[in-house]
């Protein structure tokens with residue numbers, strides 16, 4: 001057994017840390033957060049340095065590393081700043097669906113620009129009436145004159161107003177039972193006729209990302225925009241989640257660590273009753289608990305990532321990592337605010353934003369309840 | 385233009401709580417973050433920029449244990465082509481002079497037109513290695529360089545003097561330049577860079593590879609040795625203002641008023 | 648008789664302060680060793696400087712040569728190698744300055760002489776010396792000794808040794824022929840370049856609010872700029888702030904920046920490296936704000952505040968606003 005990162009992984013971690021340290025500017029971040037602005041310049045810089053799409057193969061513009069290396073980067077970026085970290089880590093959201101199921105042409109056309117900072121991607125699964133349960137989609141794609149005609153509404157779509165292309169989960173065969181056997185993932189490019197994005201805001205956290213409602217009104221896309229096999233969309237999305245949930249777990253891990261760093265620093269400085277906060281045993285125990293949870297989350301996240309890279313895909317472990325890391329992020333950020341006292345409640349002191357940003361990791365890409373379902377069903381299997 | 389850059393990995397101490405260890409001769413190193421010496425970061429950037437402009441190679445050399453590979457890899461990820469680590473139990477305890485001797489023997493083995501070192505290292509602050517190295521190699525040096533321009537077989541170099549004054553000198557190549565901070569803006573390490581480095585090997589040279597005898601280097605080859613370290617009497621002169629921030633602020637107001645700091 | 652040779656440092660026709668510091672320390676050590684102190688002065692047309700040095704040493708060793716008009720380590724090294732070889736001083740003292748850093752290490756190698764650089768303390772210890780140096784940017788002091796027999800060379804931190812006024816030496820000026828020839832040099836001095844003049848002259852300010860790397864990012868500079876404005880003072884900084892291009896070079900305080908003498912100097916997020924301190928120790932009152940209680944700046948400050956600047960400076964600004972009104 002070996003719990004050490006490789007030298008190369010340490011280098012990657014350090015590179016991400018130095019980039020975040022040098023480029024994430026607190027004043028600007030507060031402004032972006034307030035104005036719901038996406039950090040466009042930082043995105044371009046991050047792409048130039050190879051941080052985006054590090055887990056894509058070289059031929060598609062990537063660096064040929066695995067999910068583990070991607071997780072290390074996401075962790076470092078979110079540790080430095082939860083908001084910017086999440087915004088940057090999601091710029092290639094769902095590109096992996098193209099990577100895993102697309103044709104060579106599709107991958108070349110869509111993935112290379114993502115790594116170059118020319119394209120932002122998005123994945124549209126959730127619908128107003130279908131969130132945790134995507135086994136049946138109300139958004140339909142019908143073949144008509146050599147094209148798919150898409151109609152319906154997707155909601156909570158990250159990057160909606162920025163994305164250059166969307167991976168859209170559609171019901172192609174509404175008649176089939178169970179309905180998830182009649183779903184496809186289809187690529188839709190921005191600006192397609194009949195495609196409309198409406199920003200959903202304000203929202204609790206991750207304000208540097210765009211979240212939209214997408215409506216499809218007779219949107220026509222060529223049949224060549226089908227990803228992978230017909231009627232396999234649902235399965236593709238589940239497979240994608242096995243991967244993407246690790247990245248979300250890494251976001252949560254970074255947020256937890258970042259909130260902890262700030263709390264520790266503060267506890268060592270702030271004095272009350274003639275003592276540093278860190279001199280009170282209550283604070284010491286809080287810090288000990290926080291650090292222990294973070295370390296536990298880290299072990300789970302790294303193990304899930306490592307397993308994935310070893311091609312030992314384990315949805316149970318992925319769900320454990322995501323659930324536990326998300327929970328840790330929320331709890332640690334909460335406790336960090338508590339350690340900061342009143343200051344913690346004030347925007348300038350950052351931890352309240354970490355808290356708000358942390359919460360999403362328990363919701364998107366499958367709520368924590370859904371993760372538990374996944375874990376439990378893997379443990380128990382089918383009961384007859 | 386083939387350039388050699390001498391670099392060192394050092395602990396970052398400006399923001400850290402520095403504690404003296406049990407031996408009394410070193411600081412407690414666990415818990416400290418280590419990085420490439422600040423001056424060396426500028427030196428490696430300058431070398432890479434020159435290479436990008438003029439072609440040639442950049443080789444980095446560091447004397448140190450296995451941990452130093454981290455700094456060497458960083459330099460290669462930034463754009464250096466090769467790295468060499470000088471490592472041998474005999475090097476332990478080397479002062480600036482002994483370090484320069486070892487570096488000189490390594491430099492001799494590598495084709496070069498130019499050698500860079502940082503002006504000084506953040507940890508021991510000798511400010512000596514680069515210039516001593518030049519003398520051992522028998523080539524000219526320019527210290528405290530804050531801008532440079534390569535010409536035919538020579539270069540035009542600005543040296544930083546006191547008070548913002550600069551001195552412009554011309555120096556024949558090969559030469560050793562010690563690089564001052566601020567000469568450029570060091571780049572970030574890219575993932576592409578790290579990937580390239582992963583396939584590279586870091587050569588190691590020991591005493592026997594370097595035309596040196598063990599007694600030439602390390603403590604026995606050094607001119608000075610550390611007896612003990614201690615914390616300087618800090619805050620001796622200063623009256624420390626304590627209390628609630630608001631109260632301290634009021635005191636500061638009184639001091640400012642009293643000493644002519646409010647106009 | 649035993650000798651100490653100190654190297655005089657001059658530039659553009661003037662002796663630099665370090666010369667008096669090195670000479671003063673040299674004399675003190677000479678007294679402890681029962682030695683004489685001599686000062687080496689290299690230059691062109693520097694008789695006047697030799698006269699000024701005469702009362703401070705047993706002897707001024709004057710080497711005049713047109714080729715020594717401006718400092719060049721190569722010519723200096725040739726002259727000093729010969730001078731030291733002939734006169735056999737037990738100790739050669741040089742300032743740890745732009746000049747000393749350029750010449751001492753090479754000279755010591757050539758002369759095979761043990762060298763200790765940037766010392767802040769030197770005491771006679773038998774035939775050798777006990778030295779104090781600083782490590783980690785002044786956070787730690789180190790007691791250091793020579794491992795080999797002398798003669799020795801030591802470079803002294805500028806500003807690290809006080810100039811003690813003592814009874815003048817009768818003194819003498821000994822002219823020493825220059826060993827330099829017209830043989831080509833590998834390094835050639837071309838010219839001096841003066842610092843660019845900026846819009847604000849920090850050397851003239853009565854109040855300076857000075858900011859260091861602790862400010863973390865360019866975007867935080869307004870926080871301290873506003874404080875400077877409130878005090879009717881100017882904003883200055885330490886070197887890393889200039890290196891990172893957060894403020895222009897003409898705002899830099901320290902050896903390679905400006906020397907300032909304001910009535911009040913407020914150092915914020917500055918550790919107090921000696922190169923910085925050298926530029927501001929003439930300030931009337933120094934107030935330092937640093938989150939590290941062990942920061943060396945607290946040993947030069949009159950008043951110290953251990954606090955996170957991002958928390959304390961806003962409080963200070965509020966308080967000043969409030970108190971200035973009343």
Ligand SMILES: Cc1cc2nc3c(=O)[nH]c(=O)nc-3n(C[C@H](O)[C@H](O)[C@H](O)COP(=O)(O)OP(=O)(O)OC[C@H]3O[C@@H](n4cnc5c(N)ncnc54)[C@H](O)[C@@H]3O)c2cc1C
Nearest residue numbers: 123124125126131132156157158211363364365366367369
């Ligand atoms: C900011 C933001 C960004 C998002 N980005 C995207 C995106 O880019 N693409 C995309 O497709 N979607 C995105 N989503 C949608 C997100 O994935 C869904 O919100 C999430 O899957 C939950 O769906 P829902 O909101 O419909 O909640 P519901 O499914 O209605 O769930 C409500 C509650 O019921 C619980 N619950 C539901 N089913 C069960 C069950 N079987 N057992 C126990 N409890 C259950 C849930 O855990 C939850 O607590 C985003 C959401 C937000 C808020």
Ligand SMILES: Cc1cc2nc3c(=O)[nH]c(=O)nc-3n(C[C@H](O)[C@H](O)[C@H](O)COP(=O)(O)OP(=O)(O)OC[C@H]3O[C@@H](n4cnc5c(N)ncnc54)[C@H](O)[C@@H]3O)c2cc1C
Nearest residue numbers: 398859860861885886901902903904916917918923938956
């Ligand atoms: C030849 C030469 C010439 C040089 N000339 C000069 C010169 O002219 N001027 C000059 O300044 N330097 C000069 N230097 C550089 C000098 O050695 C130091 O590197 C430099 O002065 C350090 O600057 P600093 O104190 O701002 O940064 P650091 O040493 O990094 O110190 C930063 C300080 O900020 C504190 N801090 C961090 N965060 C906070 C916070 N939130 N609140 C409060 N405090 C905080 C830290 O505790 C630390 O003490 C020169 C160096 C050389 C070799």
